[in-house]
Amino acid sequence: MFDVIHDVHLTTGHGGRDRILYEVKKKYANVTRLAVKTFIELCENCQLKQTTSRKSLIVKPIISDCFNARCQVDLIDWQSSANKHGYKFILNYQDHFTKFCILWPLKEKTAVAVAKELTDIFCLFGAP
Template sequence: MTACNTTTTTIQPNDSEKLFYSELDKYIDSLSVKFREISVIKMKVCEDIVQALLLQKGKTFGSFSPKFVFWAKQTFLLLKIVGIDIACCVKTKKIVCIYESFFNVISERHVSVSHGGRDKTLCEVNSHSSWVPRPAIEIFLKHCTPCQVRKPIKQHVVSKPIISLGVITRLQIDLVDMHTRPDKIEQDVVFN
């Protein structure tokens, strides 16, 4: 039995999840063809990676191309958890997060950092799994209702030019109270 995801419960997608995946698909489609396939790992590709990793040396590749098998063996390793083979990233040794579970994984991690923003969420996601692109987190945060409600609305201050009618008609002075921080050069000498 093979699996590529730790989340096995089936949840019906809500509107925010559908919107998330539609924007994520737009992002993936904007990438060059070469990077579309490897930017995210979908369930079918993850299952193929696990099967490629299970191939014995010297055996035929079956339906896989030698290039795919080489890429899978260079990039991923197999981890057996409770008798289930799971693909992990070679560099980070973290479980590969598949495309279909991005919304749930990012949501859980984002809530666990108390809606802490992009960098905290990215760090939390990367500490538990791999292959989650930063734009996926940014897209998720754009649609996170608590974060959008909490974010202050930027109001630009209309600057009004100061027009001076002559020399020394307008002055600006900074007042500093030096009694709270006296300068001491020596024990006996104090400047106030």
């Protein structure tokens, strides 16, 4: 069984467990997944090829200490449910500190339309 797995492993270019198992099962029976996994763990080339574990990214939360210090703007596509007035998008303005949301309908998703509505919001609450 070792020779069979070895030959297929080399012909697949040091292929992974599932690829080797697929190729072996075309010609041979009773070759287990565990046998293929063990073979790959003993292959020096495959072990050298594996990357070392990468350090995970450190996620830093966005901290706001007062209302309107930081905000987030998202556009929601509502074209499939456009109403009779022609509004196809929703502008979602959210304050990070209080999570307060303002939803504003938009007829089009252009920079000019978004800037106009943001200006209206800034006139109500002030700019962040």
